[in-house]
Amino acid sequence: MRKLLVANRGEIAIRVMKTAQKMGIKTVAVFSTADRNAPHVKFADEAVCIGEPPSNQSYLRGDKIIEVAKKLHVDAIHPGYGFLSENASFAELCEQNNIIFIGPRSKAIKIMGSKLAAKEAVKHYNIPMVPGIDEAIIDVSKAKEIAKEIGFPILIKASAGGGGKGMRVVDKESDLESQMNRAISEATSAFGDGSVFIEKYVTSPRHIEIQIMADSHGNVLHFFERECSIQRRHQKVIEEAPSSVLTPELREKMGDAAIKVAKSCDYLGAGTVEFLLDANHNFYFLEMNTRLQVEHPVSEIIAGVDLVELQIKIARGEALSMKQEDLKIHGHALELRVYAEDPLNDFLPSVGHLDVYKLPVGEGIRVDNGFEEGMDIPIYYDPMISKLITYGKSREEAIQLMIKAIDNYNIEGVKTTLPFGKYVFEHEAFVSGNFDTHFVKKYYSPEVLKQQTEIEARIAALIAVKQYVEDKNLVRLPNQ
Known part of the structure; x- marks a missing residue:
């Protein structure tokens, strides 16, 4: 593999290119006209414009990307996450054009891309699943029968979905019809597929996921778990590894289950x-993401591996060089997704100009970044600016380092999730480890954050005044 095209943008494009360059592989960036001056374009060895800003005219144009790859004699394409990363047709298009797709085979993407097909694939492996039905449903009367059988509250979920779209929690029968119609409508609009299914709603759940890697020689490894329970609108914003609640025994069980899920669809790559983990530490299979995850850095840090390097080696046909017993957890890692969103206004996107943009630096701090000072945050894409990651020997150390890093991350011109992150990392429920996916609903409100921000601003002003007075007195001393 001599040349790699990254079919993505922003921080993940740079992240992949760094590893490729370290491995002596030339890199190609693709970009829309909105990203002409973006850091990932400058970072690559070659860069080609593939269209106008809307992603359906650029980053989602698999045909254009293949055209560029062939013209520049590219050996492989890394899709990053989002865009075409879980598009089975694009994976097939790569295969047809003799270009290596750095990801699973199209068959695995198809199976795991449908929650119902995924459940069907894994049910022969005795993996625990949330009680519910394993078929698509649109009949409200049938839905009522099923809901009574499994008991309220229930969860209606889009079969083809993700990111919380087409998802509705229903507490009582009288709400079922309206919520089901909304879920079907939302799923149709978001995914072009209105099929939904029903399962028991797990109260006080934690969202735990296992990172796996499979080669073409029959080896499948897991790289421990990530805790992803801090979410807004069913989407993750803070992740950590390892989880503060898993025992070694439970970790091993969940790891083994994850490996079986990978084997159920003949998986390849990362x-x-x-899984959902209930209050009694029972775990249930939720879904499989057939790509590298946004939060992969926390797993890399605690396991001491470069997951992108492993992806590339597997795509070249190499076998995994380590065994499961070789892998050990080292320390603790946290990640905050730094979004251009306003946490005081329901986390709505806050697009604008980065008037000031200064990254925190120091031992134990990593920033996977896709922007620089003076750039605009485009309205066309996901508003994630960067990922702020900290590492410590203990969870407490990683938390304190994260709070310090947030304080030293200077962004002006757009609202970001940095103040929300600081609120979470200082909160007693997070610090104690006693939290679940309802953290935001239970503890967070814009008023609380506003009050905290105002107090911090007053303290900062008092410190500045005190420093000013002390400096003034020092200046006067020689004259006295």
Whole structure:
């Protein structure tokens, strides 16, 4: 593999290119006209414009990307995450054009891309699943029968979905019809597929996922778990590894289950198996993401591996060089997704100009970044600016380092999730480890954050005044 095209943008494009360059592989960036001056374009060895800003005219145009790859004699394409990363047709298009797709085979993407097909694939492996039905449903009267059987509250979920779209929690029968119609409508709009299914709603759940890697020689490894329970709108914003609640025995059981899920669809490359963990530490298979995850750095840090390097080696046909017993957890890692969103206004996107943009630096701090000072945050894409990651020998050390890093991350011109992150990392429920996916609903409100921000601003002003007075007195001293 001599030349690699990254079919993505922003921080993940740079992240992949760094590893490729370290391995002596030339890199090609693709970009839309909105990203002409973006850091990932400058970072690559070659860069080609593939279209206008809307992603359906650029980053989702698999045909254009293949055209560029062939013209520049590219050996492989890394899709990153989002865009075409879980598009089975694009994986097939790569195969047809003799270009290596750095990801699973199209068959595995198809199976795991449908929650119902995924459940069907793994049910022969005795993997625990949330009680519910394993077929698509649109009949409300049938849905009522099933809901009564498994008991309220229930969860309606889009079969083809993700990111919380087409998902509705229903507490009582009288709400079922309206919520089901909404879920079907939302799923149709978001995914072009209105099929939904029903399962028991797990109260006080934690969202735990296992990072796996499978080669073409029959080896499948897991790289421990990530805790992803801090979410807004069913989407992750803070992740950590390892989880503060898993015992070694439970970790081993969940790891083994994740490996079985990978084997159920003849998996290849990096993937993530997601589970719900209830209050009694029972775990249930949720879904599999057939790509590298946004939060992969925390797994890399605690396991001491470069997951992108492993992806590339597997795509070249190499066998995994380590065994499961070789892998050990080292320390603790946290990640905050730094979004251009306003946490005081329901986390709505806050697009604008980065008037000031200064990254925190220091031992134990990693920033996977895709922007620089003076750039605009485009309205066309996911508003994630960067990922702020900290590592410590203990969870407490990683938390304190994260708070310090947030304080030293200077962004002006757009609202970001940095103040929300600081609120979470200082909160007693997070610090104690006693939290679940309802953290935001239970503890967070814009008023609380506003009050905290105002107090911090007053303290900062008092410190500045005190420093000013002290400096003034020092200046006067020689004259006295």
